[in-house]
Every structure is written in C-alpha cells, then in structure tokens.
Amino acid sequence: VQLQASGGGLVQGGGSLRLSCVASGRTFSSSNMGWFRQAPGKEREFVAAISRSGSSTYYADSVRGRFTISRDNAKNTVHLQMNSLKPEDTAVYYCAAAPERYSLRKYDVPHLYDYWGQGTQVTVSS
Numbered sequence: 001v002q003l004q005a006s007g008g009g010l011v012q013g014g015g016s017l018r019l020s021c022v023a024s025g026r027t028f029s030s031s032n033m034g035w036f037r038q039a040p041g042k043e044r045e046f047v048a049a050i051s052r053s054g055s056s057t058y059y060a061d062s063v064r065g066r067f068t069i070s071r072d073n074a075k076n077t078v079h080l081q082m083n084s085l086k087p088e089d090t091a092v093y094y095c096a097a098a099p100e101r102y103s104l105r106k107y108d109v110p111h112l113y114d115y116w117g118q119g120t121q122v123t124v125s126s
Contacts, residue, residue: 001023001024001025001027001028001031001097001114001115002023002024002025002115003021003022003023003095003096003097003115003116003117003118004021004022004023004024004117004118005019005020005021005093005094005095005117005118005119005120006019006020006021006022006120007019007020007120008092008093008120008121008122008123009121009122009123010123010124010125011085011122011123011124011125012124012125013085013086013087013124013125013126014084014085015085015124016081016082016083016084016085017082017085017122018079018080018081018082019035019079019080019082019093019095019120019122020077020078020079020080021033021035021077021078021079021080021095021117022075022076022077023076023077023078023097024076027097027099028073028076028097029052029073029076030052030099030100031052031097031098031099031100031115032049032050032051032052032097032098032099032100032104032107033049033050033052033069033071033078033095033096033097033098034046034047034048034049034050034095034096034097034098034107034108034113035047035048035049035069035078035080035093035094035095035096036093036094036096036110037089037091037092037093037094037122038091038092038094038119039090039091039092042091044094044110045060046060046107046108046109046110047059047060047063047067047080047093048060048063048067048068048069048080049069049104049107049108050069050070050071050078050104051100051104052073052100053073054070054071054073056104057069057104058104058105058107058108060108062088063082063089066082066083066084066085067080067081067082067083068080068081068083069081078095080093080095082122085122085124086124087124087125087126088124089122089124090122090123090124091121091122092119092120092121092122093119093120093121093122094116094117094118094119095116095117096110096113096115096116096117097113097114097115098112098113098114098115099114
C-alpha cells in the first residue's frame with residue numbers, strides 16, 4: 001500500500017482544515033487507517049483511527065470533539081476533518097495503514113502500522 005497525504009496548510013486559530021490520504025493497492029479496504037502527527041522536537045503521537053469498514057472510530061483525548069476521521073473505501077481515501085484548530089495542533093500529519101488484527105483502541109501506537117504516507121504540514125497561527 002502506498003499512501004499520499006494532502007490538505008495541509010497555514011490556518012488561523014479557530015479555523016478548519018481537511019486532510020486527505022489516498023491509498024494505492026488492493027488492501028486498503030481491509031486495513032485500519034490512522035492519523036498521527038509529529039511536532040518539531042516531539043515524538044510522533046496518535047490522532048485518530050478508523051476501522052476498515054468505517055463503523056468504528058477512535059480519537060486522542062486532545063482532538064476528540066474537534067477532529068473527525070472518515071473513509072471512502074470506494075475511493076481508497078481517508079479524511080481527517082479538523083475544526084477549532086489550535087496552535088498546539090501544529091505538526092506534520094501522517095496517515096498510516098495497518099492490518100486489522102486487534103481492537104481499534106489498540107491502534108494508537110505507531111508500531112502497529114505497516115505503511116506510512118509522506119506527511120503534510122499543518123500550521124496553526126495564534
């Protein structure tokens with residue numbers, strides 16, 4: 001699976017952005033998908049995950065209620081709608097794919113993911 005993330009940019013605090021990740025390959029619909037982010041000098045951190053069917057989602061506490069993850073298996077695409085953005089959301093955002101082996105709540109760690117996109121920069125000004 002190859003992943004291509006897009007949609008990042010510069011936005012004022014309180015604004016919104018929608019990230020997209022397009023996957024190539026035949027395993028997308030059988031994969032859980034996740035979004036992670038990494039700020040300068042910090043470790044990569046979990047943002048959100050979605051099950052292969054899209055019926056289950058899981059969010060980091062820091063984004064729950066502001067971000068929404070969704071997927072369109074017909075288009076091999078996963079989205080991250082980000083609302084009420086804060087300066088602390090500034091980071092490079094990565095999409096990732098993982099085989100569905102465990103409960104979705106376990107997919108908040110990078111090592112479960114086999115495939116990663118190249119990242120897209122999100123900058124939120126104060």
